[in-house]
Amino acid sequence: MAISEEIKYRPDDLGSNVLHDKIVNAICERAKASKRQMDKFMKQWNQADDSMRAYIHEREIDKKRKHNKEYKGEVEFVTLEVPYSYATIMTAHTYYSSVLLGRSPLWQFSARHGETMDSVQAVEAVMDYQQMVGGHKPPLYHWLYDLAKYSLAVGGVYWEKEEKTVSKTVEKPKTFMGWPLGGTEKVKVSEVVAGFAGNKLYNIRPYDFLPDPRVPLWKFQEGEFCGRVTSESFACILSYEQANPGTYINLEHLKRMSQENRGARQDEASTRTIGPVKPGEENIPGMGFFNLKEMYIKLIPKIWKLGDGNRVEIWKFLVAEDKLIIQACPLGLYHNMFPYFLGEGNFGSDEFAKFGMIEIMRPLTDILTWLINSHFYNVRRVLNNQLIFDPSRLAMKDLTKSGQRLIRLKPQAYGTDPRLAVHQLTHMDVTRTHLQDAQYVEGMIHKVTAVMENVMGLQATGGRKSATEARQSYNQSITRLKTPVEYNSELAFTPLARMMLSNTQQLLDIERKYAIAGNTLDMARSFINVDGQNIAGEYDFVSVDGAMPIDRLAQATFWKELLLQMARLPNSYAEWDINGMIAYTMKMQGERNIDRFRIKVGSPEYLERQAAAGNLVQVGGGQGGGGQAGARGQPRGTGPAGGAV
Numbered sequence: 001m002a003i004s005e006e007i008k009y010r011p012d013d014l015g016s017n018v019l020h021d022k023i024v025n026a027i028c029e030r031a032k033a034s035k036r037q038m039d040k041f042m043k044q045w046n047q048a049d050d051s052m053r054a055y056i057h058e059r060e061i062d063k064k065r066k067h068n069k070e071y072k073g074e075v076e077f078v079t080l081e082v083p084y085s086y087a088t089i090m091t092a093h094t095y096y097s098s099v100l101l102g103r104s105p106l107w108q109f110s111a112r113h114g115e116t117m118d119s120v121q122a123v124e125a126v127m128d129y130q131q132m133v134g135g136h137k138p139p140l141y142h143w144l145y146d147l148a149k150y151s152l153a154v155g156g157v158y159w160e161k162e163e164k165t166v167s168k169t170v171e172k173p174k175t176f177m178g179w180p181l182g183g184t185e186k187v188k189v190s191e192v193v194a195g196f197a198g199n200k201l202y203n204i205r206p207y208d209f210l211p212d213p214r215v216p217l218w219k220f221q222e223g224e225f226c227g228r229v230t231s232e233s234f235a236c237i238l239s240y241e242q243a244n245p246g247t248y249i250n251l252e253h254l255k256r257m258s259q260e261n262r263g264a265r266q267d268e269a270s271t272r273t274i275g276p277v278k279p280g281e282e283n284i285p286g287m288g289f290f291n292l293k294e295m296y297i298k299l300i301p302k303i304w305k306l307g308d309g310n311r312v313e314i315w316k317f318l319v320a321e322d323k324l325i326i327q328a329c330p331l332g333l334y335h336n337m338f339p340y341f342l343g344e345g346n347f348g349s350d351e352f353a354k355f356g357m358i359e360i361m362r363p364l365t366d367i368l369t370w371l372i373n374s375h376f377y378n379v380r381r382v383l384n385n386q387l388i389f390d391p392s393r394l395a396m397k398d399l400t401k402s403g404q405r406l407i408r409l410k411p412q413a414y415g416t417d418p419r420l421a422v423h424q425l426t427h428m429d430v431t432r433t434h435l436q437d438a439q440y441v442e443g444m445i446h447k448v449t450a451v452m453e454n455v456m457g458l459q460a461t462g463g464r465k466s467a468t469e470a471r472q473s474y475n476q477s478i479t480r481l482k483t484p485v486e487y488n489s490e491l492a493f494t495p496l497a498r499m500m501l502s503n504t505q506q507l508l509d510i511e512r513k514y515a516i517a518g519n520t521l522d523m524a525r526s527f528i529n530v531d532g533q534n535i536a537g538e539y540d541f542v543s544v545d546g547a548m549p550i551d552r553l554a555q556a557t558f559w560k561e562l563l564l565q566m567a568r569l570p571n572s573y574a575e576w577d578i579n580g581m582i583a584y585t586m587k588m589q590g591e592r593n594i595d596r597f598r599i600k601v602g603s604p605e606y607l608e609r610q611a612a613a614g615n616l617v618q619v620g621g622g623q624g625g626g627g628q629a630g631a632r633g634q635p636r637g638t639g640p641a642g643g644a645v
Contacts, residue, residue: 007306007328009250019305020325027295027319030210030225037213038206041152041353045206048149048358051085051365082369084445085358091451092357092481093148097141099485100493100544105517106131107497108542115537121516122534126504127497128517130198134160139201143343146206147488151345151356152217154204156228157496158339159503162195163243197510199500204228204340210295217353218344218491226338227295234290237326248318248326254290257321293319296331296338314338335502343492345484357449364448368441375434393421450480482545489544497541505535559585 007020107127111120131137139155147153167190174181208230212223220226234254241248295317301307306315306328314336318327333339346354389399393413398406399422413421445451511531563581566572 007249007325009253009324023304023317023328024319024323024325027227027293027297027317028322030212030295030297031227031229031293034210034213034225034227037352038209038211042207044356044359045150045152047362048356051081051083051358051362052089052149082365082372084365084368084442085361088361088445088449088451089148089357092449093145095478095481096144096148096485099482100144100489101137101140103544106136107500109497109501109539110542112538112540115539118528119534119537120539122514122528122530123501123539124517125514125528126198126508126530126535127500129514130500130504133196134198134200136199136201139203142203146203147343147345147484149356149358150206151354151359152206153343153345153492154206154209154228154340155342155492155496156202156204156340157199157499157503158202159198159507160200161197161243161507164193164195166191166193197508199503201496209340210293213352216349216351217342220340220342221337221495225295225297226340227293228340230292230294231289232292234288237290249328250324250326253324254320254326257290257324290320291322293317293322295319333499333503334506335499337495337499339499341492341496341499343488347487360448361445364441364445368438368445371431371434371438371441375431378429378431387422387424389422390420485544494541494543501535501539505532508532508535556585 007023009017009020105124105128107124109120109123109127111117143153143155145153167188169186170189171184172187174183174185208228210225210227210229211217211220212225215223237248237254238251241251297315297317298312299306299315300312301309301315304315314331316327316329316331317325320326331339344354345356348354387399390413393410393416395408395410398408407422409416409418409421508530509532511529513527514530516526516528559581563578563585566576566578566581572578
């Protein structure tokens with residue numbers, strides 16, 4: 001019996017929905033168990049979101065101050081949170097992205113069982129095409145941002161074979177049963193155009209991830225299930241079904257589902273609202289969005305009554321609104337892994353989830369915030385001119401009005417000393433050392449996180465430092481930062497590259513030419529023919545070593561110094577292509593069209609014919625057109641006054 005028939009939903013026949021409802025319940029129970037474990041870390045993730053937005057919960061006094069500023073024009077100090085966490089996290093994110101995403105090509109492979117170099121080039125060429133056309137880098141930038149902020153980053157991979165339906169209106173001759181009637185008519189013509197075919201990546205919020213809570217997150221592939229919470233529009237579901245018939249089931253019942261629980265999604269544990277507007281806020285026509293649970297489960301089909309198989313298989317289920325199964329099928333991919341990749345920003349073999357950089361910095365940033373706010377508050381108190389006055393001698397309205405310069409005495413105080421009617425309190429600035437203390441706290445944050453000032457691109461304080469000292473400080477800082485990079489290269493990028501390559505070997509069914517990857521400095525790119533045969537085999541992802549990518553300017557400076565040294569050695573011209581090395585150095589510095597300055601040297605026969613025709617003269621002089629051209633001819637008239645060059 002077909003899978004779609006076994007779990008076909010029949011609302012009018014409750015007895016036939018036992019298997020369907022049992023599977024829905026099994027999926028929802030697993031999601032709840034995962035959610036209970038993930039909820040334990042929601043607080044720290046919410047605090048990380050607040051820290052990155054420099055957000056603190058507004059107190060009543062701050063609300064009153066803000067109200068006075070907006071409606072009365074009275075500018076008063078409002079409590080703020082110093083966004084030091086934002087600066088630190090963005091610096092770490094910059095380092096992570098520069099190291100992990102700065103390679104060319106991004107996906108580099110090596111042969112495992114003696115595959116040829118041409119096969120390695122073919123693999124890297126097709127993977128580089130998928131990275132550029134499939135847009136791998138933007139999701140990976142967001143993935144690394146989550147890694148720095150939450151200490152947990154999750155993403156997914158899927159195979160996409162795009163087909164675009166292009167419709168247009170054209171004029172065609174009118175006909176009847178094949179006979180022309182004269183004149184033209186406008187008709188709509190639709191054409192299906194093949195698009196991108198390859199792997200695509202997407203991001204998953206930690207709030208939406210549903211791993212097996214019985215194993216640590218870094219071992220989620222060893223769990224019994226894994227999934228995510230997401231939402232999808234009915235139009236996208238229907239469009240994918242039209243392009244890939246048989247992907248979904250029970251779609252006719254999905255159309256009839258109520259609009260009440262459909263639409264936007266509000267995560268109760270998160271401080272952020274995601275998705276479109278809430279249902280009821282806007283009356284948007286159409287089928288709207290459905291809340292979906294995507295779940296991959298390792299199961300034995302015979303036990304689940306989904307077939308006769310007795311071996312463990314990975315199945316994919318998609319449940320809409322916790323009620324209706326719209327997809328149930330074996331994974332069917334050779335890599336046989338959950339199609340997710342996960343990274344962590346810290347270490348601990350037995351911990352379910354790791355603490356993040358923001359959680360470590362929070363006590364220090366709280367102290368820093370208090371030091372800054374208390375200092376500003378004290379300054380504001382001094383500037384507010386706290387006065388003691390005799391209300392029987394002074395007009396109180398004159399004292400309370402902002403910007404008032406004249407204070408009137410009451411009639412009964414005429415003739416008395418005004419200094420006896422009012423007295424200003426003197427204040428001692430006990431917070432004047434807070435800014436110095438703030439610098440000390442900043443130094444502690446740098447030591448804890450290893451994100452030093454020179455890594456942030458700032459000049460380090462503490463007096464002048466030699467170039468050697470600055471370089472050593474920078475290298476020691478990035479040495480601590482490179483360890484998480486190397487760890488996540490093995491934890492996330494290696495299995496991701498393995499899954500993408502396996503998908504390509506299994507699902508790529510077209511043969512075409514691809515540009516050889518990593519040939520970015522050459523204008524004339526080389527190409528290689530790629531099909532299923534020359535990418536077959538076993539290949540290993542070349543892990544990232546955690547070091548910063550080579551500085552192009554420093555590399556070009558090295559080449560220039562090398563060329564100056566080689567110019568002093570005449571024998572080097574016989575062993576090395578000096579002109580080619582000069583062109584390479586110029587392209588490294590950004591000059592893309594260096595070949596326009598190259599002198600084109602003709603063959604001796606061509607030069608003799610041009611000289612005989614009077615078009616070339618000898619280098620160093622010559623008259624008329626009969627002069628013999630030298631080894632390198634020049635056109636006539638290019639020198640001063642049109643003479644010889």
